[in-house]
Amino acid sequence: MCEVTRNKNVKDFQGLETAMFLAIKKGHVEYITHLCRANYKLHEITNEKGQNIFQFAAECRQHKVFSLLYGLEQRKWGWFVSGKDKSGNNMLHVVGTISSAAQINLIRGAALQMQRELQWFKEVERFALHVHHEGINKTDKMTPRELFTKGHKDLVKEGEKAMKDTATSCTVVGALIVTIMFAAAFTVPGGNKQDTAMMIAFSSALFIMLHGKSSIAILVTLLASVPVASFIWMQFPLLLELVISTYGAGVFDRKIEDWPYRDPKYSASC
Numbered sequence: 001m002c003e004v005t006r007n008k009n010v011k012d013f014q015g016l017e018t019a020m021f022l023a024i025k026k027g028h029v030e031y032i033t034h035l036c037r038a039n040y041k042l043h044e045i046t047n048e049k050g051q052n053i054f055q056f057a058a059e060c061r062q063h064k065v066f067s068l069l070y071g072l073e074q075r076k077w078g079w080f081v082s083g084k085d086k087s088g089n090n091m092l093h094v095v096g097t098i099s100s101a102a103q104i105n106l107i108r109g110a111a112l113q114m115q116r117e118l119q120w121f122k123e124v125e126r127f128a129l130h131v132h133h134e135g136i137n138k139t140d141k142m143t144p145r146e147l148f149t150k151g152h153k154d155l156v157k158e159g160e161k162a163m164k165d166t167a168t169s170c171t172v173v174g175a176l177i178v179t180i181m182f183a184a185a186f187t188v189p190g191g192n193k194q195d196t197a198m199m200i201a202f203s204s205a206l207f208i209m210l211h212g213k214s215s216i217a218i219l220v221t222l223l224a225s226v227p228v229a230s231f232i233w234m235q236f237p238l239l240l241e242l243v244i245s246t247y248g249a250g251v252f253d254r255k256i257e258d259w260p261y262r263d264p265k266y267s268a269s270c
Contacts, residue, residue, distance in 0.1 A: 016045075017045050017047065020032070020035065020042065020045060020053065021047050021053070021056055024053055024056050024057050025056070025062070025101060027062045027064055027065060029065055032053070032065060032068070033068065046085075049086055050084070050086040051085045051094070052083050053065075054066060054069050054080040054081075054091070055080070055085065055091050058094050058120065059094045059095075059101055059102065060099075060101040060103065061102045061103055061120065063120075063251040063252055066123075067252050067253040067254070067256050068256065069127070070253065070254050070255075070256045071256045071257060071258050072258075077127050078127075080127075081124065081132065082128070082129065082132055087137055087138050087139045088135075088136075088139070089139075090132050090137075091124050091127070091128065092125065093135070093137050093147055095121050095124050096121065096144045096147035098117070098151055098152070098155070104116065104117065108237065108238060109159075109162050109238060109241075110155055110161075111159040111163050111242075112238075112241055112245055113155060113159070114159040115245055116245070116251070119245075119250070119251065121148055166235070169235075170235065
């Protein structure tokens with residue numbers, strides 16, 4: 001493939017264009033870098049919408065492909081970000097909408113999906129000039145921020161509802177635990193009347209019966225731990241993803257090495 005594309009012009013890329021943008025949609029970074037190293041003109045191709053390769057990567061929310069932008073010379077960043085498609089959308093407009101190609105459903109919960117969308121918008125803003133922030137497209141007659149607000153209105157409502165439901169479930173469990181601990185700390189065992197000491201008598205009888213039978217006690221403890229374990233099992237993955245997405249290194253690789261067409265030795269080794 002590299003040998004075939006090495007000396008071709010942009011006009012000869014009609015067949016390769018489909019494969020290139022399909023690779024972007026699927027997130028095949030190595031395929032893209034190999035072809036662009038073989039022929040530097042490949043980074044100039046556009047799809048039927050008039051989008052360049054990084055605009056389409058942003059539309060598909062393929063962060064690994066988009067991170068390749070950091071491996072280019074900074075003077076080329078503006079061309080990719082400011083380039084407009086046939087509808088007058090620059091890259092900020094593209095990340096301001098949720099297209100069918102965006103794979104946000106792979107992220108757990110509407111709240112984390114909205115967080116990822118904000119991360120995408122802020123990341124593209126780092127590249128864009130101020131004039132692109134206020135650019136108006138042809139289709140909606142909106143700026144990128146207006147389009148982002150409109151396109152994510154439903155996702156904001158879903159995220160708000162999801163956060164409220166999660167907070168409610170955690171609050172109920174926490175309140176029950178605190179209530180039981182408070183009652184256990186301030187209640188006199190057996191009460192002031194001896195006829196109310198049924199629980200003390202039951203516990204004593206249970207201790208006497210199970211003395212020396214640790215297997216039964218372990219079984220009872222394990223069964224009693226099932227509700228707690230199930231609650232942790234349901235909520236911990238969400239908590240882990242929330243911590244990683246908020247305080248982690250981020251989805252974009254800003255330290256990516258120079259990958260494109262500047263290595264003259266590549267043509268001999270491709």
